[in-house]
Each structure stands twice: as structure tokens, then as C-alpha cells.
Amino acid sequence: MGRSRSSSGRGSRPWQGQPSGACRLRGHSSPASRCPSGSDPVATCGRRPLPPGRWWQPPSRTPGSIADQREGPGWRSCRPPPESFDAPAWVPKPPAPREVRRRKRRLPSLHAPVQRRLTQPIATAPAPGLLSVDDVARAIRRHPEVVRRQARAGRLPAEKIGRGWFFRAERLVEAGHEQFRPLVVAPDASDRxxxxxxxxxxxxxxxxxxxxxxxxxxxxxxxxxxxxxxxxxxxxxxxxxxxxxxxxxxxxxxxxxxxxxxxxxxxxxxxxxxxxxxxxxxxxxxxxxxxxxxxxxxxxxxxxxxxxxxxxxxxxxxxxxxxxxxxxxxxxxxxxxxxxxxxxxxxxxxxxxxxxxxxxxxxxxxxxxxxxxxAESRELQEATVLALTAAVSMREVVSARAVQHADLADHLAQHLRFDPEARRRVRYTAFLQDLGKLALPESILKKRRRLNAEERAVMMTHPVLAADLLKRFRPLAALAPLVRAHHEWFNGEGYPDRLKGDAIPIETRVVSVVNAFFNVTFDLPSRSVELLDEALEEVKGFRGIGLDPSIVNAFIEMLWTARDTQVDWYQRMERELSEPQPFSQGLNAPRRDSFTAADSRELQIIYRIAQETAAVLDLETLLKRIVSIIQEVMDYDLVLLLLPGEDPDELQVGAHAGRGEIGSMRIPAGTGITGWVFQHRAPQIVPDVRADSRYIMLDPQVRSKLAFPLVSQGRVIGVLDAESQEVNAFGEADLALMAAVGSQLASCLEVAQLHDRLKREATHDALTRLVNRRLLLERVEQQIESAGRSQGTFSIVFLDVDQLKHVNDTYGHLAGDALLREVANALTDAVRGEDLVARYGGDEFVVLLPSTPAPAAIVVAQRIREGIARHRVMIGQRLIAIPGVSLGIATYPDHGRTTAELLAAADATLYAQKRRAG
Missing domain, CATH: 3.30.450.40 (GAF domain)
Structure with missing residues (x-):
């Protein structure tokens, strides 16, 4: 309490060395001659002189308000004294400075906090009802810095607003400070x-x-x-x-x-x-x-x-x-x-x-x-679904009643309390479940007699084909697994994936119940409303076999309730059941007993391609088997499948079957008959290739040629090429067969390419195109197993590029990427074909050397170091050398018998070499 406060609001130093004529009342530093009340300090402030050695304290009285204390005598009524002022004799000698007194009592110094306070402006209350630190300090008779400390420590209820502390009177009263009660104002209309x-x-x-x-x-x-x-x-x-x-x-x-x-x-x-x-x-x-x-x-x-x-x-x-x-x-x-x-x-x-x-x-x-x-997007989806459904219906012999089917499935989904999005999925699945039939030959779809085993196998591919088509159309891609499963049985005996029970999507299980109901009502040659109860009993018989029992029970309950209440949709269904079937005469028409030769070959190729697609996921193997099937069934001399290479404007042979050997032939797009077909997306039959200047002579015995573009989603993904040693060996029947097989082949090819691309991306590094850490670890595990059986050995070389960070900092990260690619090229050049080069991560590479003992591995490592030293990287207009590499070698089983032990040993050798190099 010994510090005074001037009218400017700034704290002042203790009264050490102050002239003896100064008034030492709180806030007074004026000489008696300048005090507004007169020359006598007592008359000036209206108070008696202080006893010797004592400081003035505010009088003890019950405050009427904070303002009363602030406006009383002794507060900011005088000005600071001039340096030449002499204090009267009655003024006692001031005590020792506060810093000395607090240090003797082992109390923390207030000097530093006061200095901080001096750097902060006095904060006024930002809103009515808030009290500042100075207001509270005067009311509870504490120094403002003490109040601020107590607020900071939580001993006084305060609020930090900006850089200052503020108080509410009601919270101070709750904390026991009754002197603030007069300031607590009852809530009024403005507060309400x-x-x-x-x-x-x-x-x-x-x-x-x-x-x-x-x-x-x-x-x-x-x-x-x-x-x-x-x-x-x-x-x-x-x-x-x-x-x-x-x-x-x-x-x-x-x-x-x-x-x-x-x-x-x-x-x-x-x-x-x-x-x-x-x-x-x-x-x-x-x-x-x-x-x-x-x-x-x-x-x-x-x-x-x-x-x-x-x-x-x-x-x-x-x-x-x-x-x-x-x-x-x-x-x-x-x-x-x-x-x-x-x-x-x-x-x-x-x-x-x-x-x-x-x-x-x-x-x-x-x-x-x-x-x-x-809503507009959904309307567009609905229009797309209806258009696809109409396309399927046009190929059906019997009317599919797609709208009635989807409506009934939607009513069942609503009865099961599906949310709107799930109901929409049920409706679209009912519409699109037969979408895959667009890719099937009409000879199967319009056959009147029972399908044989091969035809049935082809027909059973339509759920998979439908799902593949939907996956390519992003707005409807979520429906692909639902449509794919619409022939699955609840007991797991369906196709194509033999899903069982709850593994079948709930939306598909709803559609399956409606499918069964339509099979025993609308799709019968003769039908009537009287057969409805009998149809429901037949549907009951499939509970737990092909249909979900709970959904069957809900479906029957829904129909009985609808019949009792005679809702509009049920009455409409009864009327439609009473109507004659639109194509009943067509069903009784004479049926074909045989296929043409072209039909038979078409079915055989499609069926075998479908089988291979389901069984083989490796792209290279699948392509070889497909061209072998076409060459074998059609008895062509030579069949080639040409695909775009790394350069999209260049074709290369993906697979071939027949006589002769075809090397790594590459044909620029637009060059030759095959390049022309790829560029113009149009098939070509060339009766005599010697009369066509576009033909590139690879085999002098070839006389005629058929080239057919494989188109998927509006783009050419390859060319199917057939050649013969006979003139005019291909006709319209061959072209028609190629058209039928080509759509199926294009679909299968694109799926296989996508799978191969995803597989490669999962096992190869995107930057260097080397195998990644995942595939490397698999190959090391295989080598450990093989070497363990044959008591053999192998080595790994762990490699770290030096000063890559310096290259990144100096030339940029793109330059660092180029350097890593060049290191990958150098490693590939320095090893054998059976060796495996992998990017382990960051600037680290690993070379797996099968059947290589430690001395041979050292030689390979030295060859790698020399090869990398010869490579250069072009960065902008500058040609820079690779800074260098550090190498570590580990050999099985000398340095470890597990993958982790071998890698750790090679890594330790590498860092030991780094330490030796400084």
C-alpha cells in the first residue's frame, strides 16, 4: 500500500528521497504551496498529520458506492511536486524502500509486476455491470497488482477480456465481498x-x-x-x-x-x-x-x-x-x-x-x-434407369412389367420402414437387375426351348455383366453389388458368388421376394386374382431356401393388409392380374429346334471367355487364353490381340495364337490396316492383303485379313486381328461373330486391365515404377522358404542415396524425384534379370540377389556403386551427377534367418559405412 498513484493512472516509485514538504496522503504528491486548499497540508486535505513513521491509509468507513470512494478527498487532487520543494518539518522520514522491506520478509517482489502493468493501458469496463481492477482494488483496499494476481490465480472471480481482468459485482458478493452488494442490480426488462x-x-x-x-x-x-x-x-x-x-x-x-x-x-x-x-x-x-x-x-x-x-x-x-x-x-x-x-x-x-x-x-x-x-440429379438418375430398363425390355420376348415390379418392391421397402435412400436403391435394383442381358446374344434371350448347359452358363453371367456396366457409371455405381447379387439364394446355393443369409444385401433380398411373387403370378400363361392366395403359399415354401423368411412374412402381411384396406396400388395390381398377358400368342408359337453354325460358335466362344474371365485374373494369362479360344473355335490361321502400349498412340501385341512366332511388334496408330482400324474405330475385311497398300508385310504367306476394333465406353481399347493364308477367307458371318464376341471381349478386357492396373499400383512404387516395400517383403519371405528347403543362400543389398536433401533444397523436390528415378534406372542396369530391385522408402532402395553368396554380393554392390557414378540427371539446363550412395550387405543365413534380421543387418552395415565416411 506504500505506492502512490498519480492522476495519469501510472504507478510511481516509493517516497524514497521525496522532498519533505510533500503531502503524503493517498494520491498526494503536491507541495503545500501548490495544494488547491492552501499551503497547510492539513488544510489541503482535511486530515490531521500522520504520526512519525506511518503511511496514510484510507479511512475505515462503509462505502456507499465505488464512486464515493473514488471521489473522496485524498484521491488525485494534487499535482506532483517540483524537484526543489522542501518538505515541512512535521513530515516524518519515509521508511525503507518497499523492495527492501519485502526482501527482508522473504516476499516476492512487486517491482516486476508493476513494471509490466506500466506497459499496459488502463482498461475500462467493456460492458455495463463490469468492474475494473482499479475499482475492485479501491473497494477491498488492496493494491491493483495484488487484485490482478488474485484474479489470475482464481482467488477472485474475474473474467479476462482482451488484455485486462474485469469483475461482476454479483459474483464478488457470492465470493463473500459484501461491500459490492449495493452494485448488484436486479434483472430488468432490458435483461429479459x-x-x-x-x-x-x-x-x-x-x-x-x-x-x-x-x-x-x-x-x-x-x-x-x-x-x-x-x-x-x-x-x-x-x-x-x-x-x-x-x-x-x-x-x-x-x-x-x-x-x-x-x-x-x-x-x-x-x-x-x-x-x-x-x-x-x-x-x-x-x-x-x-x-x-x-x-x-x-x-x-x-x-x-x-x-x-x-x-x-x-x-x-x-x-x-x-x-x-x-x-x-x-x-x-x-x-x-x-x-x-x-x-x-x-x-x-x-x-x-x-x-x-x-x-x-x-x-x-x-x-x-x-x-x-x-432432386435434379435424382430425376436424371431415374430417367437413365428407365432408359436402360426400356433397352432391356426391347430385347425380352415376354414383357418384363418393370414399372409394376419396381413399384411393388418400393411398397415392400416402405412397409419395412426403409429410409428414402434405401427405398430408392430397392427401386433401381428392381429396374436394373436384368441389365446384363444387353450383352447376351439374342439367340439365347429369344430361345423358346429350354437352355442347354452352355447356354445356361452364358445366361448366368448376366448379373456380373450388369454389375460391371453399373460400376462404369458413377451415379449408379453403388447399385453394382445389389444387382450382382439378385440371383443369390438365402441358403447360399445361388450365383455368381454363393452368398448366404445376411451377406446378401438387404435391398437385394427385398427384390428377390418380389421376383418370386411375379414368377408365380404375372409371368404365368394363365392367371387370375383367385390364384393370389395360392401364389403366396408357394412363395412361403421358399422361406429359408431362396428367400429371407422375415422379408417373406413382411411381404405377405403387407398384401393382406392392403387387401383388407383396398389401397389404390393393390386394386391396380388386381386389375392387372385379370388382364391377358401381352405376348401369350408369342409363347405358343412354334419354337426353333436348332441353331445356325454361327450361333453355335458364338455361344461357345462367349461361354468359354466368361469361364476364363471368372477363373483367371492375371491379364497376360487371360489374353493368351482368349486368343487361343478364338483361334481354336474359328480355326483361323493366326489371331492377334493388339493393345495400346505405354505410348497411347502405339499398338503392341498383347497376345497371339496360331502358327509362327510374333516378336515384340509395335505399330503406330494410323499405320497399316490394324493401325487404321484403331484410329478410325471401324472394322476392315481385306480379301487380298497384297492388293492393299496399307498392309505391313510381316508374313509373306498371309493373303487375307480381318481386323475388328474393341470399343468400351466410347473408346478403342484394342484391335482383334485374324489372318488367313487363303484369299477372301473372311465374310460377313465372320464379321458378325466378331461383333458379338467383341463386345463381350472388350468388357472382359477392360475389367482385366483395371484389375491388373490396380494390382500393379498396389505392388509398385508410383515414382520409380520399381516394386514397393510390400512386394519386396513377400519375395524375401519366398527366398527364405526356398533357401531353407534347399540349404541355399541369397543376399540383399541395402542402398541409401547420399545428400538427397541437399539436392531437394538446392534444385527443388522435382529435381529430387528425377534423381531417384535415375537411381532406379542405374540399379536396373546393374543387376541380372532374376534380381529384384525395390524402392524401400524415401531415398532407400533394396536389391534382392537370389542364389548369391556374400563375396558375389560384394562384387554386385561395387558394380552398382560404379554404375550409379556413371549416371547423370538433367535438371533444367544443368547436367548433375548423382551425389553418391551408401551400401549395406546381408546374406542368408550368415546375418539372419528372418526378413527383419536380414534387413536390420544390412541397415547396420550401411550406417557403419556412413560413419566411416564421415
Missing amino acids: AHAASERLVLALSQAGAEALQLLDTESIFQAVGRRLAEVGLSSHFFLLTPDGQGLTVAYANVGEAAEQLRQLTGPRPPDYVIPLDQVPVLKRACQTRQAQYLGDTNLLVERVTHLLGSDAERARKIGNLLHMRTAISAPLVARDRVLGAINVVGEDLRESHLPALTAFANQTAAAMETARLL
Whole structure:
């Protein structure tokens, strides 16, 4: 308490060495001659002199308020003394400096905190009801720094705002400081209004956040209206008409007053349009794109009267019913387009609520725009699904009744309480389950007699083909596993994957029940409503075998309930069951007993290709088997499959079958007959290749040629080439067969290429194209197993590129990538074909040397070091050398018998070499 405070609010030093004529009352440093009250210090401050050796303390009295203490005598009433002032004789000698006294009592120094305080401006209360540190210090008679320390330590209830501490009187009273009780003010109407505003802002923020989570406009309106009703507000959503000259009421939430309001306003047609001129506030909100406030109750009633065309009394009743005292109209703007407006009505809305309501309206508009785009996307998906279904139906002999099928599946999904997204998946699965039949030959689809084993095998590929087609169309890719499983049985005896029980998607199990019902009702040659109960009993018989028992029970319960209540869709189904089958005459028509030779060969090739595709996933092996099948069945002299190489404008032989050996032949796109077919996407039959200048003579015995492009998703992925030693060996029948086989082959080829690409990406490093750590560890484990059986040996060379970080820092990370690629090239050049080079990670490489003892591995390592030293990297316009490498060698079984032990040994050798190199 020994420090004084000047009028500037800054702390001053203790009164050490101060002139004896200075007034030593709290806040006084003025000489007696300059004190406003006179020359006598006692007369100046109205207090008696202090006893010797004592400092002045504020008088002990009950404060009336903080302001009373602040304005009492002895506070900031004098100015600091000049240096030449001599203190009167009655002034006692000041005690030792406070720093000395606190040090003697072993108390922490206040000097440093005061110095920090000097660097901070005095903070005034940022809001009514808050007390500053100085206010509290005066009231509890403590130094401000002590108060600040206690606030920081939590011994005084305080709030840190910005860089200062502030206090609330009510919390100080709760902490036992009764002197602040007069400052505690009871809540008034303004506090209640502030609380109401906080509730409104909270409701608006919650409504906007909830709207952004919803996916359809009606749900958005309901959620927002419900949130606003919870705080006593009525809401109306208006949407602009396409011409922008009127508004339609999209949704209204008036709480419990809805029925009374309907009686007062009377019925309105659902498409009723309100001209903008009749609602000037909404018109101004839409045109200016700014929220409008209306706080005049009489004007609100007048607007309602004009809008409804009713008398003022009825309009006033409507106003009282809706508590229409104030209103805010905010535009709904999304993507710089005005969608409409929202009108919020309540008792105590204020102009200060405009920013919050504007932000809420923007959130709602963004949610509405998202819902609109999602609805458009779904409409596009629906149109796509219907178009694909129509394409399938055109190839079917018997009408598939796809719409009725999907509708019944949707009703069952709704009965099972599926969410809207799951119901949509059920509906689309019902539509698209036969999509794979587009890839099957018509000779199978339109066959009247029972399919033989090969034909049935081909038919059984259509779920897989449908799933492959859907995977390529991203919006419908999620349906691929559902469509693929629509022939799976609940007991696991279905196809193609023999899924069982809950492993079959629930949406597919729903569709399967509907499929079974259609098989015993609509698809029968003779049918009637009377057979419905018998059909349901037959469906029951498949419970637990082909169908999910719980879904069958739910389906039967749904039909019985629909029959009892006579819902519209059930009555429509009964009428359709009574109608004659559209193609009944076609079913009784004479059936074909035999196929043509082309049909037989087509089926055999497709069937065998389907079998190979399911059994073989390795791309190279699959290609060899496919061309062998075509060459064998068609008895061509030579069949080649040419695919784009690393250069997409160049073709290379992917596989071949027949006479002769074909090397690594490469044909530029557009060159030769095959290149022309690839470039122009058109098949070519060349009766005599010697008469065609485009032909590239590879075999002088070839006389005729057939080249067919393999097209998938609108792009050519390869060319199927057949050659013969006879002139004019190919005709239209061969071309038709190639067309039938080509679509199947293109589909299988693309799937195999995708699988091969994914497999390679999973096992190879993307930067260097070397094998990655995963494949390396697998190969090392294989070598350990092989060497353990044969008592053999092998070595690994661990390699680390030196100073890669320096290259990255100097030339950039792209230069570092180029250097790593060049190291990979150098390693590949320095080892044998059976050796494996892998990128282990970062700047580390590993070379696996099968059947290589330690001395030979040392020789290989030296060859690697010399080879890397000869390689150069072009960075911009500069040619730089590879900085160097560190090598470590480990040999099985001398340095370890497991992969981890060998790698650790090689790594230790490498770092030992680094340490020796400095």
C-alpha cells in the first residue's frame, strides 16, 4: 500500500528521497504551496498529520458506492511536486524502500509486476455491470497488482477480456465481498429482452444448421418452421414464380393457430400466386436482396387487409391470432439468384435482429439450392434407369412389367420402414437387375426351348455383366453389388458368388421376394386374382431356401393388409392380374429346334471367355487364353490381340495364337490396316492383303485379313486381328461373330486391365515404377522358404542415396524425384534379370540377389556403386551427377534367418559405412 498513484493512472516509485514538504496522503504528491486548499497540508486535505513513521491509509468507513470512494478527498487532487520543494518539518522520514522491506520478509517482489502493468493501458469496463481492477482494488483496499494476481490465480472471480481482468459485482458478493452488494442490480426488462434476443439468435442458428443437413425442400421448411415456432414466431416461405412477378406460398407455420387462421382466411387454391405489387415489403426484400423490418402494428394490419381483400376487423383478428406486432422479411438468395423470401412474424422482433435473420435466410437458401440440385440429379438418375430398363425390355420376348415390379418392391421397402435412400436403391435394383442381358446374344434371350448347359452358363453371367456396366457409371455405381447379387439364394446355393443369409444385401433380398411373387403370378400363361392366395403359399415354401423368411412374412402381411384396406396400388395390381398377358400368342408359337453354325460358335466362344474371365485374373494369362479360344473355335490361321502400349498412340501385341512366332511388334496408330482400324474405330475385311497398300508385310504367306476394333465406353481399347493364308477367307458371318464376341471381349478386357492396373499400383512404387516395400517383403519371405528347403543362400543389398536433401533444397523436390528415378534406372542396369530391385522408402532402395553368396554380393554392390557414378540427371539446363550412395550387405543365413534380421543387418552395415565416411 506504500505506492502512490498519480492522476495519469501510472504507478510511481516509493517516497524514497521525496522532498519533505510533500503531502503524503493517498494520491498526494503536491507541495503545500501548490495544494488547491492552501499551503497547510492539513488544510489541503482535511486530515490531521500522520504520526512519525506511518503511511496514510484510507479511512475505515462503509462505502456507499465505488464512486464515493473514488471521489473522496485524498484521491488525485494534487499535482506532483517540483524537484526543489522542501518538505515541512512535521513530515516524518519515509521508511525503507518497499523492495527492501519485502526482501527482508522473504516476499516476492512487486517491482516486476508493476513494471509490466506500466506497459499496459488502463482498461475500462467493456460492458455495463463490469468492474475494473482499479475499482475492485479501491473497494477491498488492496493494491491493483495484488487484485490482478488474485484474479489470475482464481482467488477472485474475474473474467479476462482482451488484455485486462474485469469483475461482476454479483459474483464478488457470492465470493463473500459484501461491500459490492449495493452494485448488484436486479434483472430488468432490458435483461429479459436481451435473453429473448439470445434465444432468437440461437433458434435461428440451429434452424439454419439443421436445414443444411436435410436433402429435400419440404423437410427444410418443416424443420425451420418448427425451430422458429419454439421461440414464438410464425413463419411463411414464399417462392418466386418463374417470371419473377409473383410469389407462391410454399410453406407456413403458425403453430396452434393454424385451424383458426384457416377459418378466418378461407380456402386458397394451391397454385395461388400473390402479385409482388400487393406485398411491397417482400417485393423490396427480393429486389434489394436485403432484409426488411416492419415494426408498425397498424401498418402490418393494413398490409394483411390489402393482401386478403378483407375488412380491417378480420385483418386485426388475424394479427392478434399471430401476435403480429413486428415482422422481418428476408430474401432467400443462392448463387446470386433470388429464390423467394421468408417472412417471420412475432411480438418483439427488432431491427438489431436483421443481420442474424439475413444469415439464417442465406443458410436456408443454400440448403434449398442443394436440395434442388439433388432432386435434379435424382430425376436424371431415374430417367437413365428407365432408359436402360426400356433397352432391356426391347430385347425380352415376354414383357418384363418393370414399372409394376419396381413399384411393388418400393411398397415392400416402405412397409419395412426403409429410409428414402434405401427405398430408392430397392427401386433401381428392381429396374436394373436384368441389365446384363444387353450383352447376351439374342439367340439365347429369344430361345423358346429350354437352355442347354452352355447356354445356361452364358445366361448366368448376366448379373456380373450388369454389375460391371453399373460400376462404369458413377451415379449408379453403388447399385453394382445389389444387382450382382439378385440371383443369390438365402441358403447360399445361388450365383455368381454363393452368398448366404445376411451377406446378401438387404435391398437385394427385398427384390428377390418380389421376383418370386411375379414368377408365380404375372409371368404365368394363365392367371387370375383367385390364384393370389395360392401364389403366396408357394412363395412361403421358399422361406429359408431362396428367400429371407422375415422379408417373406413382411411381404405377405403387407398384401393382406392392403387387401383388407383396398389401397389404390393393390386394386391396380388386381386389375392387372385379370388382364391377358401381352405376348401369350408369342409363347405358343412354334419354337426353333436348332441353331445356325454361327450361333453355335458364338455361344461357345462367349461361354468359354466368361469361364476364363471368372477363373483367371492375371491379364497376360487371360489374353493368351482368349486368343487361343478364338483361334481354336474359328480355326483361323493366326489371331492377334493388339493393345495400346505405354505410348497411347502405339499398338503392341498383347497376345497371339496360331502358327509362327510374333516378336515384340509395335505399330503406330494410323499405320497399316490394324493401325487404321484403331484410329478410325471401324472394322476392315481385306480379301487380298497384297492388293492393299496399307498392309505391313510381316508374313509373306498371309493373303487375307480381318481386323475388328474393341470399343468400351466410347473408346478403342484394342484391335482383334485374324489372318488367313487363303484369299477372301473372311465374310460377313465372320464379321458378325466378331461383333458379338467383341463386345463381350472388350468388357472382359477392360475389367482385366483395371484389375491388373490396380494390382500393379498396389505392388509398385508410383515414382520409380520399381516394386514397393510390400512386394519386396513377400519375395524375401519366398527366398527364405526356398533357401531353407534347399540349404541355399541369397543376399540383399541395402542402398541409401547420399545428400538427397541437399539436392531437394538446392534444385527443388522435382529435381529430387528425377534423381531417384535415375537411381532406379542405374540399379536396373546393374543387376541380372532374376534380381529384384525395390524402392524401400524415401531415398532407400533394396536389391534382392537370389542364389548369391556374400563375396558375389560384394562384387554386385561395387558394380552398382560404379554404375550409379556413371549416371547423370538433367535438371533444367544443368547436367548433375548423382551425389553418391551408401551400401549395406546381408546374406542368408550368415546375418539372419528372418526378413527383419536380414534387413536390420544390412541397415547396420550401411550406417557403419556412413560413419566411416564421415
